[in-house]
Amino acid sequence: MSKPVEEIRIGVYVCHCGTNIAGMVDVKNVADFASRLPGVTVSREYKYMCSDPGQELIRQDIKEHRLNRIVVASCSPLLHEETFRAATAKGGLNPFFFHLVNIREHDSWVHENRQDATAKANALVHAAVERVRSHKALTKKQVPVNPAVLVVGGGIAGIHAALTLANAGKKVYLVEREPTIGGHMAKFDKTFPTLDCAACILTPKMSSVKSHKNITLWSYSEVSRIEGYVGNFEVTVRRQPRYVREDLCVGCMECIDACVFKEAKFPNEFDEGLGKRKPIYVPFPQATPKVAVIDPDRCLNVKTGKCKKSCVASCDRGAIDFTQKPEDRQIKVGAVVVATGFKAFDAKRSPQYGYGVYPNVYTSLEVERLVNASGPTSGEVVLRDGRHPKTVGIIHCVGSREEHTNRWCSRVCCMYSLKLAHLVKEHSGAEVFNFYIDMRTPGKSFEEFYQKLLKEGVHFVRGKVAEVNDWVLDPSEQGKLVIRVEDTLLGTVRRIPVDMVVLGVGLEPHADAQEVRRLFNISCGTEGFFLERHPKLAPVNTFTDGIFLAGCCQGPKDIPDTVAQAGAAAAEALALIDSGHVELEPNTAYIVEEECSGCKSCVPLCPYKAISYVEDKKKAVINEALCKGCGTCVGACPSSSIKQNLFEDEQVFSEIRGVLADV
Amino acid sequence: MAGAMLNLIMENQTSTNGTASGFEPRIVAFFCNWCTYTAADLAGVSRLKYAANVRVVRVMCSGRVDPQFILDAFAKGADGVLIGGCHPGDCHYIEGNYKLLRRVRLLHRMLRDMGIEDDRFRLEWISAAEGEKVKTVINDMVEKVRKLGPLQLPQRFRDGDKELEGEQLKAEAAHV
Numbered sequence: 001m002s003k004p005v006e007e008i009r010i011g012v013y014v015c016h017c018g019t020n021i022a023g024m025v026d027v028k029n030v031a032d033f034a035s036r037l038p039g040v041t042v043s044r045e046y047k048y049m050c051s052d053p054g055q056e057l058i059r060q061d062i063k064e065h066r067l068n069r070i071v072v073a074s075c076s077p078l079l080h081e082e083t084f085r086a087a088t089a090k091g092g093l094n095p096f097f098f099h100l101v102n103i104r105e106h107d108s109w110v111h112e113n114r115q116d117a118t119a120k121a122n123a124l125v126h127a128a129v130e131r132v133r134s135h136k137a138l139t140k141k142q143v144p145v146n147p148a149v150l151v152v153g154g155g156i157a158g159i160h161a162a163l164t165l166a167n168a169g170k171k172v173y174l175v176e177r178e179p180t181i182g183g184h185m186a187k188f189d190k191t192f193p194t195l196d197c198a199a200c201i202l203t204p205k206m207s208s209v210k211s212h213k214n215i216t217l218w219s220y221s222e223v224s225r226i227e228g229y230v231g232n233f234e235v236t237v238r239r240q241p242r243y244v245r246e247d248l249c250v251g252c253m254e255c256i257d258a259c260v261f262k263e264a265k266f267p268n269e270f271d272e273g274l275g276k277r278k279p280i281y282v283p284f285p286q287a288t289p290k291v292a293v294i295d296p297d298r299c300l301n302v303k304t305g306k307c308k309k310s311c312v313a314s315c316d317r318g319a320i321d322f323t324q325k326p327e328d329r330q331i332k333v334g335a336v337v338v339a340t341g342f343k344a345f346d347a348k349r350s351p352q353y354g355y356g357v358y359p360n361v362y363t364s365l366e367v368e369r370l371v372n373a374s375g376p377t378s379g380e381v382v383l384r385d386g387r388h389p390k391t392v393g394i395i396h397c398v399g400s401r402e403e404h405t406n407r408w409c410s411r412v413c414c415m416y417s418l419k420l421a422h423l424v425k426e427h428s429g430a431e432v433f434n435f436y437i438d439m440r441t442p443g444k445s446f447e448e449f450y451q452k453l454l455k456e457g458v459h460f461v462r463g464k465v466a467e468v469n470d471w472v473l474d475p476s477e478q479g480k481l482v483i484r485v486e487d488t489l490l491g492t493v494r495r496i497p498v499d500m501v502v503l504g505v506g507l508e509p510h511a512d513a514q515e516v517r518r519l520f521n522i523s524c525g526t527e528g529f530f531l532e533r534h535p536k537l538a539p540v541n542t543f544t545d546g547i548f549l550a551g552c553c554q555g556p557k558d559i560p561d562t563v564a565q566a567g568a569a570a571a572e573a574l575a576l577i578d579s580g581h582v583e584l585e586p587n588t589a590y591i592v593e594e595e596c597s598g599c600k601s602c603v604p605l606c607p608y609k610a611i612s613y614v615e616d617k618k619k620a621v622i623n624e625a626l627c628k629g630c631g632t633c634v635g636a637c638p639s640s641s642i643k644q645n646l647f648e649d650e651q652v653f654s655e656i657r658g659v660l661a662d663v
Numbered sequence: 664m665a666g667a668m669l670n671l672i673m674e675n676q677t678s679t680n681g682t683a684s685g686f687e688p689r690i691v692a693f694f695c696n697w698c699t700y701t702a703a704d705l706a707g708v709s710r711l712k713y714a715a716n717v718r719v720v721r722v723m724c725s726g727r728v729d730p731q732f733i734l735d736a737f738a739k740g741a742d743g744v745l746i747g748g749c750h751p752g753d754c755h756y757i758e759g760n761y762k763l764l765r766r767v768r769l770l771h772r773m774l775r776d777m778g779i780e781d782d783r784f785r786l787e788w789i790s791a792a793e794g795e796k797v798k799t800v801i802n803d804m805v806e807k808v809r810k811l812g813p814l815q816l817p818q819r820f821r822d823g824d825k826e827l828e829g830e831q832l833k834a835e836a837a838h839v
Contacts, residue, residue, distance in 0.1 A: 077721070078701065104707065105703065105707025105708060106704070106707060106719055109707040109708070109710055110706055110707050110710070110712055110798075111713075112712050113715065117715055119715070120715050123718050124718060124719075127718070127720070523790060523791045523792065524790075526792045526793065531791055531792055543701070543791065587723060607756060628756060630724035630726050630755075631726060631727030632724060632726030632756065632759040632762045632763075634729070635730075635762075635763070636729075636762065636766070644723075644727065647722060647723060647727060649729065649731075652720060652729075656720065656736050656741075659691055659718035659720065660689060660740050
């Protein structure tokens, strides 16, 4: 019994996109060309195909001209494929009888010769017209979504995202690498431009995380594996041993007093090494969870096994447990928010500023700790040699906007440098110089803050600092650090002797950003920050569905922007899990059993183990639920018995035929 | 009639003889959805300018590229074939690009034996962030293929067929 051959009736729609396409491609020519192709019933050009009237055009034509295939030549399928599929469906056709041709991103925007661009558009439209003939009706597969969410990183971004989700009643796992959450924000003294105290606004949120019934907080832990797909991720979290039981420790810190090291002699990471701690410590007073942690590289007992273990004796709750081992926890979540933050630029990479050479050269983060009342000096600005600075030079753009280090603007340095200028002046009464290339203050009340600093008598020198050294050319420079700079407003080279230099270091991706990116199967931009799906319209989405971005791991940003983005990421995750199910693109592979020779070539090719070999039938079979639609097995099958929906051999061959046909 | 013919010839000339050398290469590209296709979108959004000779066919993964696609493109008159995939280790489908790489190595050898120069078939890893690389790779490839001149495989096939036919006729004549 043969099926009656359906007459192919194609509608072709060429979009002007205002002048975006029409400016470089002769859209009328393309529509005329398409109208002459076999099978094309209707061919039109329209100003904005994605607009309501544009989509309505498709719907009407399907009814009026009995169209059964639709081709739209407009922008990238990554933008509007879904739009036009929906329009096709509204006309009563299966949405997969549609194909989108990219004549904007791949044509009009990248070519300069109208004739060539038009010829290319014709070729691409020809390919699509050839292709849609062999399209088939498909349906999207629906799979249920696990309503739990994993948040990776416990800085302000992760904290905010986790709280938003938990407040919406969702189960949240918050995983943080360090022994405490809080991230960089916890180290700051005041925040610009309002000068409100960072700890005062952050620590209540940290406590809420700890006490929230919907949040499971795993600090000192890292995600080591993630498998599955949108809505159904299986995650392995590795919990490092802190040698102190979280369920028993109350954070009384008796153990710290009891430690055999009487003096705190190891640099405290939280104080950027300016303060000291013992092998057993609580990173800072408001650390969350407030549980002591033992540094395995410093603790005598962990390192050598020979120690009096006075900490164990001092803990009446018996919380110290040297038998702890790394522990793997398995969780299932439907969505992931990646909020892994940034790393401050290593100032030693710009040796001209003398960081690590001259003790009185500091990074901005170190100064954050110096001016902080809970910092190593209780907020007193004291130099490493014990002196109080009378003059301070703050150098902007260290590791930002530089050919040799990082080319991007780190966005926050101008503002935090202004803030530090204000705080240092306030705390020490010193004379403060700011050296800047451009003053970038684009934010609410930012420019006003700059104006305020100008009035406070802080000096501003416009110019990129060439060098910091201690060579004395003049008696006034004795015992000082000399900043050599071209003052571009005065048009002269200056030597400015100061007691203290502060380097406004930029923000850069974590050293292991590449590994993290591979772990979550997301992309990085050229500078190494995680790449959003679309810079404007999908700023917190990634190319992997169900994985969202928040905070500085996506690019430098200040606290308000970070919180806003974390909220957005949480909302996106909510939208996903609240819908209860996800629709998967039906581009899975399948095997035509009669044609399979049972050679097993495909079986080891599948990274998802979706293909198995059925011994009694001597055929391979594909488990559709596991297939993710890459098509690698299809490309390798020697008998062409594996097909991929949406990318059938015939469809690709007809596209090749189309693009190579004379136009 | 003659006028129409002339027009047709003129049209043909403008469409295929865009440059002084009289040859504009036709290159078919297979770009993976996640990295290279997106990079080409980025090149567009960034308004980078490159040669208009490449026609992109989108596939979900470079691993989907069947050697037959490449041979078919050459057989249908392509002067070059370009494949773009994610960098090794970055494949959206874990390792599809490695699977492709194996095929490409083999295919290069085969194409060489068929008299198709190496520069006509190229594999490039281009990440979603490398819009600039899309531009440089395409421009470079177009230049190289332009230097090599037209491949004209369909024409060669026809010539070969004709030659074979001639030989057969000769043989038949000798037989008679």
